[in-house]
Amino acid sequence: MLSERKVLLVVNPISGDVDKDVIFERIIEKTGAEGYDLRIYSTTGENDQETIREMLENIRPERVLVAGGDGTISLVAQAAYGIEVIMGIIPAGSANGLSVDFGLSGSVDQAVEVAFAENTVLIDAVSINGDISLHLSDIGLNALLVKNYENSDMRGKLGYAREMLKTLSEHENFLVRIKTENETIETDALIVIIANAQKYGTGVTINPAGDMSDGLFELVIAKKLDFIETAKILAGNTDFNPEIMQVISVERADIECYDKEAHFQIDGEYKGLVSKLEAHILKGYVRVAVP
Numbered sequence: 511m512l513s514e515r516k517v518l519l520v521v522n523p524i525s526g527d528v529d530k531d532v533i534f535e536r537i538i539e540k541t542g543a544e545g546y547d548l549r550i551y552s553t554t555g556e557n558d559q560e561t562i563r564e565m566l567e568n569i570r571p572e573r574v575l576v577a578g579g580d581g582t583i584s585l586v587a588q589a590a591y592g593i594e595v596i597m598g599i600i601p602a603g604s605a606n607g608l609s610v611d612f613g614l615s616g617s618v619d620q621a622v623e624v625a626f627a628e629n630t631v632l633i634d635a636v637s638i639n640g641d642i643s644l645h646l647s648d649i650g651l652n653a654l655l656v657k658n659y660e661n662s663d664m665r666g667k668l669g670y671a672r673e674m675l676k677t678l679s680e681h682e683n684f685l686v687r688i689k690t691e692n693e694t695i696e697t698d699a700l701i702v703i704i705a706n707a708q709k710y711g712t713g714v715t716i717n718p719a720g721d722m723s724d725g726l727f728e729l730v731i732a733k734k735l736d737f738i739e740t741a742k743i744l745a746g747n748t749d750f751n752p753e754i755m756q757v758i759s760v761e762r763a764d765i766e767c768y769d770k771e772a773h774f775q776i777d778g779e780y781k782g783l784v785s786k787l788e789a790h791i792l793k794g795y796v797r798v799a800v801p
């Protein structure tokens with residue numbers, strides 16, 4: 511007889527440069543030992559969200575495991591929205607920013623243990639112009655870097671450094687008007703980050719106040735590159751010089767770039783130039799197994 515306890519594993523076969531065989535082996539071992547009925551879905555890059563949602567509705571697994579990068583995690587979270595299921599993450603992307611924020615930067619073994627354990631949190635998402643951001647999205651400098659890096663032929667740290675220098679030379683500040691439930695801010699900006707989480711995939715903490723379950727997101731508004739303010743961020747300090755850096759916690763925001771369009775990225779994916787963004791928190795979006 512088949513087990514009533516079911517697990518769906520969603521694997522992105524092309525994410526990162528990661529061999530998925532070890533992940534399969536560990537999960538087959540674990541589900542076998544715990545008496546789970548394991549189903550596997552390999553993403554195709556086409557209509558994956560709809561297919562995964564149908565599978566979740568039909569199979570009704572206790573857990574859905576994701577072996578992929580941030581893009582695949584976000585895809586599965588959207589497919590699982592409103593369905594009672596725990597998402598377990600097996601980091602297997604190139605940057606894995608979300609996994610780092612969940613404290614999952616160790617081995618496949620650690621990730622598999624965490625994915626099946628009892629500790630879970632209900633995390634928020636941010637809706638931005640109808641798209642979902644679980645991690646960090648921004649307009650300005652970093653989004654241009656994401657674009658340049660996506661278009662470059664050089665990978666790894668050296669490629670990143672080269673694109674960073676190019677980005678710094680190309681980038682221009684823009685004028686932005688931000689309306690929140692409490693205030694309107696008008697300023698010139700180097701970057702405006704819409705942050706549900708704390709850290710970029712590089713491990714750099716950009717939003718020390720970030721808590722993915724607090725029903726709020728942060729807007730980090732930086733006006734120029736500044737060594738001391740950057741050092742404060744890295745040290746987890748939130749007492750910024752408001753002339754240079756401002757961080758506000760909000761439930762919603764309307765952001766308008768009113769002198770020119772700005773580059774925009776969501777969770778590491780470049781989205782093009784924008785002049786208006788509408789962002790609001792979606793509380794308790796998905797339940798995730800965490801260490």
Ligand SMILES: Nc1ncnc2c1ncn2[C@@H]1O[C@H](COP(=O)(O)OP(=O)(O)OP(=O)(O)O)[C@@H](O)[C@H]1O
Binds near residue numbers: 523525527555579602
């Ligand atoms: N079988 C497939 N063939 C080609 N592309 C695929 C396939 N499955 C998924 N994709 C694409 O993979 C992308 C998501 O990749 P994902 O973010 O998981 O990994 P990554 O880019 O390596 O990692 P990270 O986001 O951490 O940098 C999506 O654009 C999706 O369309």
